Amino acid sequence: MAKPNSFLLETLLSAVRSCRACADLPCGPRPVLRVHPAARLLLIGQAPGRRVHDTGVPWNDRSGARLRAWLGLSPEVFYGPLVAIIPMGLCYPGTGPRGDLPPRRQCAPLWFGSLRAQLPAVECTVLIGLHAIRYHLPQRQPLAALLRDAGDGHHLVLPHPSGRNNAWLARHPWFEAECLPVLRERIAALLA
Numbered sequence: 001m002a003k004p005n006s007f008l009l010e011t012l013l014s015a016v017r018s019c020r021a022c023a024d025l026p027c028g029p030r031p032v033l034r035v036h037p038a039a040r041l042l043l044i045g046q047a048p049g050r051r052v053h054d055t056g057v058p059w060n061d062r063s064g065a066r067l068r069a070w071l072g073l074s075p076e077v078f079y080g081p082l083v084a085i086i087p088m089g090l091c092y093p094g095t096g097p098r099g100d101l102p103p104r105r106q107c108a109p110l111w112f113g114s115l116r117a118q119l120p121a122v123e124c125t126v127l128i129g130l131h132a133i134r135y136h137l138p139q140r141q142p143l144a145a146l147l148r149d150a151g152d153g154h155h156l157v158l159p160h161p162s163g164r165n166n167a168w169l170a171r172h173p174w175f176e177a178e179c180l181p182v183l184r185e186r187i188a189a190l191l192a
């Protein structure tokens, strides 16, 4: 992959921040992401929630606190230069009767490839939740199978850490008991 160019990265981020492709977002466009050329770990989640939209800080909510615990990362490391954060939809999509709406479908095809090209040092990508998993690993294995085989070597997968998945977590206690320790070990080695 080509060496990152800070001018290109700044130009790209400026274009992302100016994106108005989704004119009907309930709170307007406000892309929330973190991209550092030195990042070794890339986190791909769903889309910002309302609190994240308001603060402009990714994973700045209860889901984020659980995600950091799952990954074994302090806030300092999570928000540091070794971790990039690009959700499937960069802007808050609004809320429906069953919680936050899905990420805008047009966002990842529009921006992900260019952003990923600015992350040449990434060795591991964590796909968080079904929207990210289905886009990046489209072969459609069940989540439990993906968790058990730890993805394809370059990707790791996680259920979304939202409280909406508490029932799933309760039905699959092996995830926290068996998968998370392996995941934390891999990530600690990657960021050491």
Ligand code: SF4
Binding pocket: 016, 019, 020, 021, 022, 023, 029, 030, 031, 089, 090, 091, 104, 106, 107, 108, 110
């Ligand atoms: S969600 Fe993505 S495509 Fe839509 S306005 Fe935001 S940055 Fe643009």
